[in-house]
Amino acid sequence: xxxxxxxxxxxxxxxxxxRPAGSFRIGIATLNAPRTLNGLSLxxxxxxxxxxxxxxxxxxxxxxxxxxxxEKAFCAGGDLHGLYRSMQAYREGxxxxxxxxxxxxxxxxxxxxLDYRIHTYAKPIVCWxxxxxxGGGMGLMAGASHRVVTERSRLAFPEITxxxxxxxxxxxxxxxxxxxxxxxxxxxxAPLNAGDAIYANMADIQIASDQRDAVLxxxxxxxxxxxxxxxAKAVDNVLAGFxxxxxxxxxxxxxxxxxxxxxxxxxxxxxxxxxxxxxxxPWLATxxxxxxxxxxxxxxxxxxxxxxxxxxxxxxxxxxxYIASLHCAAHGxxxxxxxxxxxxxxxxxxxxxxxxxxxxxxxxxxxxxLTWDAAGHPLADLGVTTHSGAKPQ
Numbered sequence: 001x002x003x004x005x006x007x008x009x010x011x012x013x014x015x016x017x018x019r020p021a022g023s024f025r026i027g028i029a030t031l032n033a034p035r036t037l038n039g040l041s042l043x044x045x046x047x048x049x050x051x052x053x054x055x056x057x058x059x060x061x062x063x064x065x066x067x068x069x070x071e072k073a074f075c076a077g078g079d080l081h082g083l084y085r086s087m088q089a090y091r092e093g094x095x096x097x098x099x100x101x102x103x104x105x106x107x108x109x110x111x112x113x114l115d116y117r118i119h120t121y122a123k124p125i126v127c128w129x130x131x132x133x134x135g136g137g138m139g140l141m142a143g144a145s146h147r148v149v150t151e152r153s154r155l156a157f158p159e160i161t162x163x164x165x166x167x168x169x170x171x172x173x174x175x176x177x178x179x180x181x182x183x184x185x186x187x188x189x190a191p192l193n194a195g196d197a198i199y200a201n202m203a204d205i206q207i208a209s210d211q212r213d214a215v216l217x218x219x220x221x222x223x224x225x226x227x228x229x230x231x232a233k234a235v236d237n238v239l240a241g242f243x244x245x246x247x248x249x250x251x252x253x254x255x256x257x258x259x260x261x262x263x264x265x266x267x268x269x270x271x272x273x274x275x276x277x278x279x280x281x282p283w284l285a286t287x288x289x290x291x292x293x294x295x296x297x298x299x300x301x302x303x304x305x306x307x308x309x310x311x312x313x314x315x316x317x318x319x320x321x322y323i324a325s326l327h328c329a330a331h332g333x334x335x336x337x338x339x340x341x342x343x344x345x346x347x348x349x350x351x352x353x354x355x356x357x358x359x360x361x362x363x364x365x366x367x368x369x370l371t372w373d374a375a376g377h378p379l380a381d382l383g384v385t386t387h388s389g390a391k392p393q
Contacts, residue, residue, distance in 0.1 A: 139168025
């Protein structure tokens with residue numbers, strides 16, 4: 001099963017395999033933390049980044065497969081407990097510079113570099129997005145050249161429930177959902193099934209979950225070359241042979257009414273419109289309830305970031321999100337949201353600002369302020385070096 005690579009122990013947070021495929025090999029990376037639904041830790045992000053860089057430079061690696069251990073999730077998000085501890089220490093230490101939260105600074109930098117690497121990878125990447133794919137998992141999946149969902153996939157950006165916003169390039173990705181539907185998804189955290197994920201340009205193809213081993217075997221049996229473009233077409237052909245129809249989900253069922261609500265240029269009007277949407281569909285009802293209970297500051301940041309992302313390159317979106325994320329860790333609602341959900345588990349967050357009126361555009365502007373010059377940005381080099389066959393910058 002392996003070739004020229006030592007297998008790590010099962011307790012490694014990421015398992016790597018190189019599977020023979022004719023005269024080439026397939027690199028397989030498996031997120032290995034099923035008890036936390038494969039939540040992305042800093043160690044996992046580092047390991048993935050390092051191995052993807054190595055595989056990119058190895059001419060014998062024809063393509064890469066990303067998957068999650070277990071049957072419940074590809075990746076349900078990031079390391080919220082570690083970020084909470086770092087935010088607690090930062091605030092108790094009386095720091096004023098957002099960069100002084102060393103863990104958050106490193107976590108977001110490594111995570112965003114990894115996500116950007118996937119978006120611009122020179123070789124095909126197949127992401128098996130089975131089960132729960134949320135937050136940090138969306139960041140890993142979004143840039144893959146071939147994004148597979150199954151009948152049990154559930155994709156979402158639920159950050160409004162923890163006082164953050166759809167980061168990991170979510171501002172760029174959600175802006176590209178048809179009919180401005182990405183704004184609705186950011187404000188409500190509404191989950192997507194396979195059909196809606198494909199419609200929203202967050203996935204490419206549905207394959208039955210019990211076909212994963214067969215897909216891997218077919219990929220190993222395909223004809224590979226040193227040409228990344230030809231290999232991408234070979235992946236297309238293999239996956240097409242396993243494709244199954246993806247029925248439309250609730251996002252498409254409600255697309256007309258959602259489009260009418262989010263067409264406004266006023267966030268206040270959009271929020272009011274979503275809360276007033278009629279219908280007893282449980283998906284829509286939950287979306288309304290999530291927005292009503294979510295952080296007003298998160299709603300504002302999600303809105304402002306999607307508006308700004310319209311004119312930015314992907315690299316610039318990651319740079320902007322990095323600044324916003326450090327501010328969220330320093331003085332936003334992120335810590336309070338994690339406390340209410342995961343630490344005290346009282347599910348009674350005390351949001352500040354408490355209302356959308358207080359979460360104004362001027363308030364949001366403070367989250368985009370640089371504390372260093374542009375050349376000193378930790379992600380200043382993103383987009384400087386590009387690769388043939390890369391996705392749009």
